[in-house]
Structure formats: structure tokens, C-alpha cells
Amino acid sequence: MSPTNKERIKWRPTLLQISTAICVIFSLLVAMLMVLFVIPQQISIVETRLDNAARQSLVRLGPSVADPILTRQYEFLYDRLNKQIENDDTWVRLQVLDATGQQIYPLGEWDTVLTPNQHIVFADIGSAPNLIGRLALVVDHEFAIGESLRLTFILTAALFLIIALTLISVVLFLQAAISRPVIGLTSAFKLMAKGDFDYALPQARSREISYLVQEFSRFRRRTFGYQASLIQLKEDAEQANEAKSRFMSRMSHELRTPLNSVLGFSELALNESKLAPEQRRQLEAIHQSGQHLLDLVNEILDLSRLESDTLEVTLEPVYLPDILDQCHLMTTPFAASHKVSLTVLPIDPSVCCVLADPLRLKQVLINLLSNAIKYNQDNGRVYVEVEAGASNTVFIRVRDTGIGFTQQETAQIFVPFERLNKSAATVDGTGIGLSISKRLVELMNGSIDVHSVEGVGSEFSISLRAAEVSASESDKILDAACCKPIHHLNEATEADIELQPDPDLSRAQSDIQPVLATNLHILVAEDNAINQLLFQTQLESLGYRCTLVGDGLEALSALENTQYDLLLTDISMPNLGGLELTKKIRSGESALKEKGVHMPIVACSANAMNDDQVSGIDAGVDAYLTKPFQKAQLADVLHSAFSAKQST
Amino acid sequence: MFDRLTNLAGLIAFATALSLSVPVIAANNYVVGVVPQFATQIISSTWEPLLEELAAKTGDTFELVIETDITQFEVTFERGDYDIAYMNPWHAVIAFETQGYVPIVKDGANSLKGILIVKADSQISEVSQLDNAEIAFPSPNALSASLLVRTELATLHGLTVTPLYVRTHPSVYLNVALGKSLAGGGVLRTLRAQPQSLQDQVKIIYETREVSPHPIVAHPSISPEARLKIANALLEIAAEPEGAALFAGIPMQQPMSAKLEEYLALRDWRLREFYVAN
Numbered sequence: 001m002s003p004t005n006k007e008r009i010k011w012r013p014t015l016l017q018i019s020t021a022i023c024v025i026f027s028l029l030v031a032m033l034m035v036l037f038v039i040p041q042q043i044s045i046v047e048t049r050l051d052n053a054a055r056q057s058l059v060r061l062g063p064s065v066a067d068p069i070l071t072r073q074y075e076f077l078y079d080r081l082n083k084q085i086e087n088d089d090t091w092v093r094l095q096v097l098d099a100t101g102q103q104i105y106p107l108g109e110w111d112t113v114l115t116p117n118q119h120i121v122f123a124d125i126g127s128a129p130n131l132i133g134r135l136a137l138v139v140d141h142e143f144a145i146g147e148s149l150r151l152t153f154i155l156t157a158a159l160f161l162i163i164a165l166t167l168i169s170v171v172l173f174l175q176a177a178i179s180r181p182v183i184g185l186t187s188a189f190k191l192m193a194k195g196d197f198d199y200a201l202p203q204a205r206s207r208e209i210s211y212l213v214q215e216f217s218r219f220r221r222r223t224f225g226y227q228a229s230l231i232q233l234k235e236d237a238e239q240a241n242e243a244k245s246r247f248m249s250r251m252s253h254e255l256r257t258p259l260n261s262v263l264g265f266s267e268l269a270l271n272e273s274k275l276a277p278e279q280r281r282q283l284e285a286i287h288q289s290g291q292h293l294l295d296l297v298n299e300i301l302d303l304s305r306l307e308s309d310t311l312e313v314t315l316e317p318v319y320l321p322d323i324l325d326q327c328h329l330m331t332t333p334f335a336a337s338h339k340v341s342l343t344v345l346p347i348d349p350s351v352c353c354v355l356a357d358p359l360r361l362k363q364v365l366i367n368l369l370s371n372a373i374k375y376n377q378d379n380g381r382v383y384v385e386v387e388a389g390a391s392n393t394v395f396i397r398v399r400d401t402g403i404g405f406t407q408q409e410t411a412q413i414f415v416p417f418e419r420l421n422k423s424a425a426t427v428d429g430t431g432i433g434l435s436i437s438k439r440l441v442e443l444m445n446g447s448i449d450v451h452s453v454e455g456v457g458s459e460f461s462i463s464l465r466a467a468e469v470s471a472s473e474s475d476k477i478l479d480a481a482c483c484k485p486i487h488h489l490n491e492a493t494e495a496d497i498e499l500q501p502d503p504d505l506s507r508a509q510s511d512i513q514p515v516l517a518t519n520l521h522i523l524v525a526e527d528n529a530i531n532q533l534l535f536q537t538q539l540e541s542l543g544y545r546c547t548l549v550g551d552g553l554e555a556l557s558a559l560e561n562t563q564y565d566l567l568l569t570d571i572s573m574p575n576l577g578g579l580e581l582t583k584k585i586r587s588g589e590s591a592l593k594e595k596g597v598h599m600p601i602v603a604c605s606a607n608a609m610n611d612d613q614v615s616g617i618d619a620g621v622d623a624y625l626t627k628p629f630q631k632a633q634l635a636d637v638l639h640s641a642f643s644a645k646q647s648t
Numbered sequence: 649m650f651d652r653l654t655n656l657a658g659l660i661a662f663a664t665a666l667s668l669s670v671p672v673i674a675a676n677n678y679v680v681g682v683v684p685q686f687a688t689q690i691i692s693s694t695w696e697p698l699l700e701e702l703a704a705k706t707g708d709t710f711e712l713v714i715e716t717d718i719t720q721f722e723v724t725f726e727r728g729d730y731d732i733a734y735m736n737p738w739h740a741v742i743a744f745e746t747q748g749y750v751p752i753v754k755d756g757a758n759s760l761k762g763i764l765i766v767k768a769d770s771q772i773s774e775v776s777q778l779d780n781a782e783i784a785f786p787s788p789n790a791l792s793a794s795l796l797v798r799t800e801l802a803t804l805h806g807l808t809v810t811p812l813y814v815r816t817h818p819s820v821y822l823n824v825a826l827g828k829s830l831a832g833g834g835v836l837r838t839l840r841a842q843p844q845s846l847q848d849q850v851k852i853i854y855e856t857r858e859v860s861p862h863p864i865v866a867h868p869s870i871s872p873e874a875r876l877k878i879a880n881a882l883l884e885i886a887a888e889p890e891g892a893a894l895f896a897g898i899p900m901q902q903p904m905s906a907k908l909e910e911y912l913a914l915r916d917w918r919l920r921e922f923y924v925a926n
Contacts, residue, residue, distance in 0.1 A: 078818070
């Protein structure tokens with residue numbers, strides 16, 4: 001129920017209020033009827049009747065005074081009339097005129113002025129032509145009307161009392177029979193919505209409400225059953241999903257180990273100059289396929305983390321010009337290979353900073369740029385622009401002049417593995433890049449939107465919260481982010497791209513510059529024989545000496561006997577794993593109490609999950625490599641580790 | 649006054665002597681008549697206690713008889729039906745002449761005289777202005793208010809008037825106040841008893857000569873001893889406070905013994921000429 005509805009209901013009257021209002025209106029109507037009709041009518045009737053009664057009395061009085069008038073024995077007349085007036089409360093004064101019209105009673109002046117309640121009635125004494133005289137009587141009905149009204153008021157009050165008692169009884173009955181059970185049911189409904197299925201239902205006194213309560217009870221039992229089965233289903237689904245995530249995580253790990261060998265050895269083989277052109281093409285195909293497989297594994301891993309909510313982002317102010325520069329640099333060779341021009345439009349300084357995870361933002365932007373390039377036409381264009389949005393947001397738009405897609409396709413574009421039919425055949429892709437991008441942007445409190453016109457081009461807009469930060473701070477942040485050893489793409493020059501159509505392969509080859517390792521001795525702990533061989537080959541080609549051991553225990557005994565310059569260890573090994581090994585070495589170093597003794601340790605694992613890296617750093621490793629890695633990455637990491645050691 | 653006291657002393661002395669000399673007189677039954685100038689009930693409530701008291705004093709029994717009107721009363725006493733009667737002075741004269749009734753007790757406080765009234769705003773101030781006028785009177789033979797006034801208007805002032813008899817004194821006053829009659833005959837006592845509003849509307853222009861008030865008379869068949877015994881008993885009652893109150897109701901303020909001569913003087917006033925015989 002919307003809040004406005006709730007408000008509206010709050011203003012509706014309760015049954016009690018409605019009943020009371022009806023009572024009041026009814027009472028007012030009765031009162032109005034009494035005041036405006038009954039009482040005036042009653043007064044009028046009473047007055048008429050009293051006047052008639054007075055006239056009758058007067059007519060009867062006539063004969064009894066006729067004789068005294070005729071005989072002029074006025075004492076009898078006066079006695080008679082005085083007594084009559086004395087005895088009758090309503091008689092105010094009497095006048096007697098004789099046949100000549102002379103007033104013979106009373107003795108004084110006759111007052112002709114009447115008060116509002118006084119009426120005058122007349123009666124002849126005798127009849128024409130023997131008219132003896134005439135009687136005029138002023139009567140005052142005030143007392144009689146007052147009495148009559150008093151009775152009416154008593155009657156009305158009694159009527160009101162009866163009505164009030166009846167209505168109060170009805171209201172109380174309604175309250176008990178309807179309002180109270182309904183309020184009880186409402187509470188039961190509310191609590192049921194909160195998950196309480198045991199709230200005691202109200203006692204109903206009427207059949208209708210009994211049915212209602214009974215039906216509600218049945219409904220609640222059924223709902224309880226549904227909810228229980230829903231909860232069970234949800235738990236089952238969650239378990240299944242968890243199992244899937246575990247499976248995917250495990251899969252990616254298991255796939256990385258052989259991929260490491262495939263990529264490593266194919267890379268090494270490609271460095272051989274004595275290859276026949278046919279062999280080189282085949283090796284390149286192996287390396288390319290391996291690289292694609294690795295991308296796929298990485299994205300599946302991201303997706304599984306996103307689905308299991310284990311992927312975390314760290315929001316910080318990100319300086320957009322730097323990040324866009326890097327993305328531009330990284331995708332330029334790819335753009336060139338597709339004959340697409342890539343332009344970052346000038347950025348207004350006021351919108352140069354957003355709140356985001358720099359690494360993940362870069363991942364999203366590269367994904368969008370790659371798509372814009374991949375699905376473009378020959379000599380197509382890609383533009384990146386940044387502009388301010390409403391309420392402190394910043395839009396990053398990636399616009400292309402590509403093939404575009406229809407409205408229908410727009411709805412599917414962020415669904416994992418839903419590749420658009422027409423492109424699926426012609427363009428490489430995993431089909432989950434955009435869905436990952438969407439979720440990443442949402443994790444960064446942003447949103448991603450798309451507008452496309454088929455055959456004209458598409459525009460992807462990322463909306464992120466704006467951040468206030470100085471350019472220098474932003475630089476530092478970005479530098480720190482770029483130095484982390486985990487990323488799949490490296491910078492490449494345009495010259496390289498021209499020579500090598502495949503950016504990944506060209507980068508791998510351009511980075512192979514033999515380092516003068518000056519005969520440094522590295523201990524390699526690795527349980528997989530093929531990977532042992534790969535390490536040995538890569539390290540020797542980089543000019544290092546190496547000794548191979550199968551697990552942590554062997555590594556420890558090797559370290560006891562021989563002085564090594566660096567330890568390169570796998571994480572998951574039998575007997576003693578890489579993390580435990582590192583911990584033992586570090587505790588041994590601190591036990592020596594000799595300052596400056598620090599064995600550089602580089603951990604290397606197919607566990608690409610974030611947690612693994614964190615626990616590696618906690619255990620005391622100096623650098624962390626995720627399998628599969630390229631020789632150049634290995635070279636970088638080793639170089640950094642040695643540099644750090646020398647600097648200490 | 650002195651004469652009266654002497655009379656009373658003489659009477660008492662005589663009565664005492666008589667009662668001593670004749671210790672036992674046989675018990676008699678007397679019929680008592682009262683002039684019906686008031687309502688029967690009033691007369692009855694006034695006279696019955698007095699007669700009981702009188703019976704207790706004398707050992708005789710007294711039977712009160714009240715006629716419905718004065719005419720019937722006159723017929724009755726002229727026939728001599730009453731042993732003892734209370735009547736006006738002129739009736740006393742008639743009663744003496746017809747049956748030989750003699751007064752035994754009278755009211756010594758008030759003497760009677762008639763008055764003639766006209767409307768207060770009337771131009772009439774002299775009786776001479778009333779020649780040939782219609783004048784209201786209670787009844788023809790009402791002594792002071794009617795008989796005395798009519799007699800004097802004719803015999804002393806030589807006027808001829810048209811009398812209208814309206815039964816009661818208040819009716820006379822009302823006729824005058826209402827302007828129905830130019831003048832009316834009454835007595836001061838009854839005029840003063842009228843409401844002030846009525847009194848204010850009339851004025852007195854003439855008063856008659858005085859006569860002795862109503863006497864209690866006794867029939868000549870009653871022996872002089874018995875008459876004296878009754879008179880003494882009445883005066884004894886009047887001397888007691890309770891008895892005085894009973895007499896006041898008659899009304900008789902100051903009872904004293906009466907003489908026939910006082911009343912026979914009325915015969916010279918030519919009242920008989922104006923008396924309306926039944």
C-alpha cells in the first residue's frame with residue numbers, strides 16, 4: 001500500500017465515528033422538527049382549543065348574568081364575575097356591556113392592550129333583537145401553554161433518552177461485533193506480513209464476522225504453508241547457487257594451471273627464431289586461443305563473485321583524465337587493428353573526478369571501448385566524452401558509429417551469455433562483459449544505460465557520483481592502482497600494433513627483453529611438474545639460476561642448506577603450502593633478531609580470488625602473481641622484489 | 649346615657665328580685681325570627697350560638713326560623729308567628745301595631761340614618777335637583793336606606809321621585825357609580841363596606857334623621873316575667889367577652905334594654921304613607 005493510500009485511510013472515519021455522527025444528525029433533525037414544527041403547531045392548537053373553551057365558558061356565563069343586568073341588580077353581577085375571574089387562572093379580565101353599549105363591568109377603565117400570550121374572546125348575552133349585552137374576555141394561555149410545553153419537553157427528553165440509549169446499544173454492539181474483531185484481524189494481518197502466524201484471532205459474535213475470521217484463519221494457514229515451502233525453495237536455490245559459485249571458482253582455478261603451461265610454453269616457443277612460418281602460425285593460434293580461454297575464465301570468475309556477492313569494490317576519488325588516458329592507450333592498438341579511430345574529447349575540469357574503484361572502472365571502460373571497436377565498421381569512430389549529470393553525477397559516454405542494435409536487443413544486452421545473433425558469428429566475445437560491467441557500475445553506486453539506432457551507432461552512458469579531489473591526489477591514487485601486479489593488458493605502442501595485428505601477442509613479444517639477472521639464485525617451490533618446467537625455462541631465459549623443490553617442507557630444508565636470493569612459491573602444495581611456508585620463514589627471520597635479514601618471497605597461485613591475495617600479504621609475501629602470467633609480468637615482479645631488497 | 653344606666657340598674661334589680669321571689673319558672677319553647685337582610689347561612693351561624701347560650705342561661709329552648717326574603721318575614725311577624733324577633737325599627741312599629749310586639753333589647757351604640765348618594769363627578773349637590781329623578785333603593789321598606797329617604801324627600805323636601813328597587817345596597821351604589829341612576833339610597837355602614845374604588849366614585853349629598861337601631865322584640869303572649877328573664881339573660885351574655893363577640897355578629901355593638909316609646913316616635917314621621925304593604 002502506498003503511503004498516500006495509508007494517509008487517505010487514516011483520514012477515513014471509524015465505524016464508531018460514523019455511528020456517532022448519524023446519532024448527532026438524527027438528534028438534530030428531531031430537535032429541529034420539535035422546534036420548527038411540533039412546538040409551534042402544538043402552541044397553535046392549544047391556543048385555539050383554549051380560546052374555544054373560554055368562549056364556551058363565556059357563552060354559558062351569559063344567561064346567568066342576563067337577569068342582574070336587566071334588573072340592574074349589579075351586586076350579583078359583580079359577585080358572579082369577580083368569583084369567576086378569581087377561580088379561573090386563564091381569565092385575566094372581563095368586560096360587560098349592556099344593550100346600549102355602556103360598560104357595566106368592571107367599574108374602572110377597560111384595558112384594551114394585550115400581551116403576546118393574551119387573547120380576547122367575545123360572547124353575546126341573549127340574541128338579537130333581544131340583545132341584553134355583550135361579554136368580552138381576555139384570557140392568558142401562558143400557564144396552560146407552559147404546562148403543555150413542559151409535557152412536550154419531558155416527552156422529547158424521554159424520546160431522546162430512548163433514542164440515545166438505543167443508538168448507544170447499537171454502537172456498542174457494532175463495536176463488539178464488528179470493530180473489535182476487525183481491528184483484531186487487522187493486527188493479525190499486519191503481524192502475518194511480519195512473519196507472525198500465531199497471533200490470536202479475535203472472537204467473533206456475528207455469523208458474518210465468524211466467516212471472515214474463519215476464512216482468514218484458513219488463508220493464514222495456507223499462506224504459512226506456502227511461505228515455509230518458499231523458504232525451503234529459497235534455501236535450496238541458495239545452496240545450489242553457492243555450489244555453482246564454488247564449482248566455478250574451483251573450475252577457474254583448475255583451468256588456470258594448465259593454461260599457465262599452454263600460454264607459457266607457447267610464448268617461449270614463439271621466441272624461438274628458428275621456427276618455420278607454418279609452425280609460427282600454429283603456435284600463434286595456440287597462444288591466441290589460450291589467451292581467449294584465460295579471458296573467459298577471468299570473466300566467469302568475476303561473474304561468479306558478483307553473483308555470490310563476494311566481489312568488493314573500494315570507492316575513492318578517481319581522476320578521470322588519467323584513467324581515460326590509460327584506457328585510450330591500452331585500446332588504441334586494438335582500435336588500429338580494426339581500422340577504427342578512438343577519440344577522448346576534452347574533459348571539463350569541473351567533472352574530472354568521480355567516486356569509483358579505479359581498477360574496476362578501468363575494467364568497465366576497457367570493456368565498453370573494446371565493444372565499441374569490435375562492433376564498429378571499417379573506418380568507424382569511437383568517442384569518449386565526460387559531462388555533468390543531474391544532482392552531482394558525472395556521465396561518461398562511449399559513442400560509436402557501429403552497427404547498432406534494435407530496441408528489442410537493447411533489453412537483452414546486459415544479460416549474461418546473450419550475444420546478439422548477428423554479431424555472434426563474426427565477432428569474438430564471451431557475452432558476459434557487459435553484464436559484468438553493469439554490475440560493477442552498480443556496485444560503484446552508478447548506473448549504465450544504452451541508446452542505439454540500428455546501422456547508425458550506439459551510445460553507452462555510465463553515470464557515477466562526482467567527487468571533489470585535486471589532480472595531484474588523483475595521480476597518486478591512479479599510480480598506486482596501476483602498480484598492482486594484477487592486470488591483463490599492458491601499454492602498447494602504435495608501432496607495435498602495426499607490426500602485430502593481435503594486441504595480446506604483440507605485447508607479450510615486445511616485453512621480452514632479457515634482464516641481466518647477474519646469476520641470482522631463486523628457489524622455486526611448485527608441486528606441478530609441468531609448471532616446474534615452465535618456471536625453470538622462464539627464469540633461465542630471464543637469466544636467473546633456479547632450484548626446484550616439490551613442496552614447502554622441501555623448500556625449508558633447501559633454505560637451511562643453501563643461500564637463495566629469492567623464494568618463488570606456489571600457494572597450494574602438498575605437505576606444506578606456500579602461506580604456511582612463508583609464515584615459518586618470516587617467524588624464523590624475526591627469531592634471528594638480526595636486522596635486515598629478509599628473504600624476498602613471491603607467491604604464485606591459480607587462486608585468483610581477492611581473499612587469497614590478502615591472506616598472502618598477511619602471511620608476509622612481498623609480491624603475488626596470479627596464474628597464468630606472462631613472462632614479462634614474472635620479470636617485472638622479480639625485478640621489483642629485488643629492487644626492494646637492494647634498497648633495504 | 650345616665651338614663652340608660654339607671655334603666656339598666658333598675659332592670660337588673662328588678663330581675664334579681666324577680667328571680668329571688670320566683671325561683672322556678674316552667675321551661676318554655678320560643679320561636680325566634682330574624683330579618684333576612686343577610687344570607688341565611690350568615691344569619692344562622694351568627695344566631696345559633698347566641699340562642700344556645702341564651703338557652704343555657706334561661707333553661708328555655710329557642711328555635712330559629714329564617715324566611716327567604718323580607719316580604720315573607722313581614723307577613724310572618726304580622727301574623728304573630730314569632731315569639732321573639734330581630735327586626736328594623738319601622739318593622740318594630742308595624743309589629744307593635746299588628747300583634748303588640750314590644751322591644752326588649754336594642755343596640756345602644758349606633759343609631760340608624762339613611763344617606764343619599766350621587767356619582768362623584770355629578771353636578772347634583774342638592775336634593776332639590778333630584779325632582780322627578782329615578783333613584784335606586786334596595787327595597788321599598790328597607791328602613792334607613794329606602795323608607796326614611798323616600799319619606800323625607802317627599803315630606804320634608806316636597807319632591808317626587810321614581811324609585812327603582814335593586815334588592816341590595818351594593819347594587820344601589822353600583823347603579824349610581826355606573827351612572828344608571830342619578831342617585832341612590834343607602835346607609836353609611838354598608839357604603840363603607842364597599843371597595844374603595846366604588847366608594848371613590850360616589851359622594852353623599854344628604855343624610856336623614858336618626859332612628860334607634862334594630863331591636864329584639866317579644867310577642868305579648870310571653871309574660872312580662874319571662875320577657876324580663878330573656879332580656880336579662882341577653883344582657884348578661886353581652887357583658888361577657890365571648891357573648892359580646894356573638895352580639896357583634898348580629899350586628900349589635902352595645903346591647904341595652906329598649907323602650908317601645910323610642911320606636912313609636914317613627915309614627916309621626918309619616919313613614920306609613922311610604923310603606924309598601926304586602
